[in-house]
Amino acid sequence: MSDMPRRPYRVAIVGGGIVGLFTAYRLLRAGAGPVVVLERGFLSSGASGRNGGGVRQQWDSRVTVRMMREAVQEWRHFGREFGTNVWFRQGGYLFLATTPAEVTRLRQVTEAVRAEGLDGRLLEPSGALRYAPSLSLDGIAGATFLNTDGTLYPFPGVWGVYEAVRALGGEVRLGVEVTGVRTEAGRVVGLSTSEGPVDAAAVVNAAGGWSGDVSRLAGLAVPNVASRHEILATEPLKPFLDPMVIRLADGLYFSQTMRGEVVGGLAVPHPTGTRAGVPTSPAFLRSMSRSLVRLIPALAPVGVLRAWSGYYDDTPDGFPVIGEDPRLPGFFHANGFSGHGFMLSPASSKRVAQSVLGEKTDLDPALFSPGRFLDPHRRGEAEGLQPG
Ligand SMILES: Cc1cc2nc3c(=O)[nH]c(=O)nc-3n(C[C@H](O)[C@H](O)[C@H](O)COP(=O)(O)OP(=O)(O)OC[C@H]3O[C@@H](n4cnc5c(N)ncnc54)[C@H](O)[C@@H]3O)c2cc1C
Known part of the structure; x- marks a missing residue:
C-alpha cells in the first residue's frame, strides 16, 4: 500500500533535482507549507548529479551576469546556511x-x-x-x-538542500512518478502519480530535461528540448x-x-x-x-x-523559463536551464518561489516568462554563451 498522502499541499514540485529542492527550500523558508517534492528516481539521478560543477559569471547578457553574481555569493556561504561543504x-x-x-x-x-x-x-x-x-x-x-x-561538488549541494527541506517540514518523495496534472475549471488542483493522486494548489515543473514531457502532461505545448551531453573524468x-x-x-x-x-x-x-x-x-x-x-x-x-x-533542458533563446503559465493558472515553470541550472539555482529558486507566492519578481517577462514563446513580437535577445 502506498504511503503517499493525498493531503492538500500548498505546492507540489515535480523533480527532485537541485532546482526542485531549492525551490521547496525557498517556499518553506517563506512559510509556504505544506510542500512536497516528487522525484521518480533517486536524489541526483537527473542532471544535478551529472554535471561539471562549473559556476561562472561570464555571460552574454547582463541579466545573467547579475543573477550569477548573486548566486556566487550564495555558494560562498552555502556551508554556513546548509551545514554541508560544496567545496566551492x-x-x-x-x-x-x-x-x-x-x-x-x-x-x-x-x-x-x-x-x-x-x-x-x-x-x-x-x-x-x-x-x-x-x-x-x-x-x-x-x-x-x-x-x-569557480567550481563546486554538486552532490553535497543536492544533499544539503534536501536535508534543509526535510528539516523545515517539507516532504521529498523518492521513487514517485508524476503521471498526470489534474485540473478543474481551468486551473491546477493537483497531480496524478504512480502512488495515487495528490492535491495541490500549485504545481512547479522542475523536471529538468523531462520538463517538456511534464508540461505536455498538463496539455501545454512548450519549446523546451532535451539534449544529451557527455562528460568524463581522468585518473587523478x-x-x-x-x-x-x-x-x-x-x-x-x-x-x-x-x-x-x-x-x-x-x-x-x-x-x-x-x-x-x-x-x-x-x-x-x-x-x-x-x-x-x-x-x-x-x-x-x-x-x-x-x-x-x-x-540539458534547452530553450530557443537560452534563457530559463520561470513563472506561471498563462494558459493554466497554478502551473509554474522552473525549467529550461540548459547547461547552467546548477550554478544558478540559489538565485533562480528565489524567483520561482516568489512567483508561486504571487510576489513580484525582478525578472523581465520578455526574457523569462513562460508566455514569451507565445508572443509573435518577442524580442530577439538570447543568452548564447553556452559551450559544452
Ligand atoms: C554533462 C553536463 C554538464 C553540466 N555542467 C554544468 C555545470 O558545469 N554547471 C551548471 O551549473 N550546470 C551544469 N549542467 C546543467 C545542470 O546540471 C542542470 O541545469 C541542473 O542540474 C538542472 O537541475 P534540475 O533540478 O532542473 O534538473 P534535474 O537535476 O535533471 O532534475 C530533474 C528531476 O526530475 C525528475 N523527473 C522527471 N520527470 C519526472 C516525473 N514525471 N515524475 C517525477 N520526477 C520526474 C528526474 O528524475 C530528475 O531527477 C550540466 C549538465 C550536464 C548534463
Missing part, C-alpha cells in the same frame, strides 16, 4: 578564443561582466598562461578571465590547473577537481529527446581526448577513469 573553489574561468570573431565576442562578454562590477579581463594569448601554464597557445587568439568564477593528477578552461570553438570545457581528476566535456551531436537514456559514446571519447590533448599535450598519456552523460 574560486579558481576562475578562462575562456579561449581561436578566431578574431571569437575575440570580439569575448570582448563583449567582458564588457557585460565589467558593467556589472566584476573584474573580467580580456587577455592576449600569452596572458592565458598566467592562469593555466600548461596550455598550448597554438591557434589561441585571445582569452578572458574572471577570478571569482597532481594539482596543475586552477581555473575552469573553455574553448569557444568546439565547446571543450574542463577543470581539475580537488581530488586531482580532470573533469570535462565537449558537445558531440546526438538526437534530441531523452529516449536514448544516459549512455556514453566512443565518438565523444575520441573528440574529447583529441581536443583536450591539443590544448594540453602533457595530458596525452593520462587515462580516462569514467564517462557519463545527462540532459
Whole structure:
C-alpha cells in the first residue's frame, strides 16, 4: 500500500533535482507549507548529479551576469546556511578564443561582466598562461578571465538542500512518478502519480530535461528540448590547473577537481529527446581526448577513469523559463536551464518561489516568462554563451 498522502499541499514540485529542492527550500523558508517534492528516481539521478560543477559569471547578457553574481555569493556561504561543504573553489574561468570573431565576442562578454562590477579581463594569448601554464597557445587568439568564477561538488549541494527541506517540514518523495496534472475549471488542483493522486494548489515543473514531457502532461505545448551531453573524468593528477578552461570553438570545457581528476566535456551531436537514456559514446571519447590533448599535450598519456552523460533542458533563446503559465493558472515553470541550472539555482529558486507566492519578481517577462514563446513580437535577445 502506498504511503503517499493525498493531503492538500500548498505546492507540489515535480523533480527532485537541485532546482526542485531549492525551490521547496525557498517556499518553506517563506512559510509556504505544506510542500512536497516528487522525484521518480533517486536524489541526483537527473542532471544535478551529472554535471561539471562549473559556476561562472561570464555571460552574454547582463541579466545573467547579475543573477550569477548573486548566486556566487550564495555558494560562498552555502556551508554556513546548509551545514554541508560544496567545496566551492574560486579558481576562475578562462575562456579561449581561436578566431578574431571569437575575440570580439569575448570582448563583449567582458564588457557585460565589467558593467556589472566584476573584474573580467580580456587577455592576449600569452596572458592565458598566467592562469593555466600548461596550455598550448597554438591557434589561441585571445582569452578572458574572471577570478571569482569557480567550481563546486554538486552532490553535497543536492544533499544539503534536501536535508534543509526535510528539516523545515517539507516532504521529498523518492521513487514517485508524476503521471498526470489534474485540473478543474481551468486551473491546477493537483497531480496524478504512480502512488495515487495528490492535491495541490500549485504545481512547479522542475523536471529538468523531462520538463517538456511534464508540461505536455498538463496539455501545454512548450519549446523546451532535451539534449544529451557527455562528460568524463581522468585518473587523478597532481594539482596543475586552477581555473575552469573553455574553448569557444568546439565547446571543450574542463577543470581539475580537488581530488586531482580532470573533469570535462565537449558537445558531440546526438538526437534530441531523452529516449536514448544516459549512455556514453566512443565518438565523444575520441573528440574529447583529441581536443583536450591539443590544448594540453602533457595530458596525452593520462587515462580516462569514467564517462557519463545527462540532459540539458534547452530553450530557443537560452534563457530559463520561470513563472506561471498563462494558459493554466497554478502551473509554474522552473525549467529550461540548459547547461547552467546548477550554478544558478540559489538565485533562480528565489524567483520561482516568489512567483508561486504571487510576489513580484525582478525578472523581465520578455526574457523569462513562460508566455514569451507565445508572443509573435518577442524580442530577439538570447543568452548564447553556452559551450559544452
Ligand atoms: C554533462 C553536463 C554538464 C553540466 N555542467 C554544468 C555545470 O558545469 N554547471 C551548471 O551549473 N550546470 C551544469 N549542467 C546543467 C545542470 O546540471 C542542470 O541545469 C541542473 O542540474 C538542472 O537541475 P534540475 O533540478 O532542473 O534538473 P534535474 O537535476 O535533471 O532534475 C530533474 C528531476 O526530475 C525528475 N523527473 C522527471 N520527470 C519526472 C516525473 N514525471 N515524475 C517525477 N520526477 C520526474 C528526474 O528524475 C530528475 O531527477 C550540466 C549538465 C550536464 C548534463
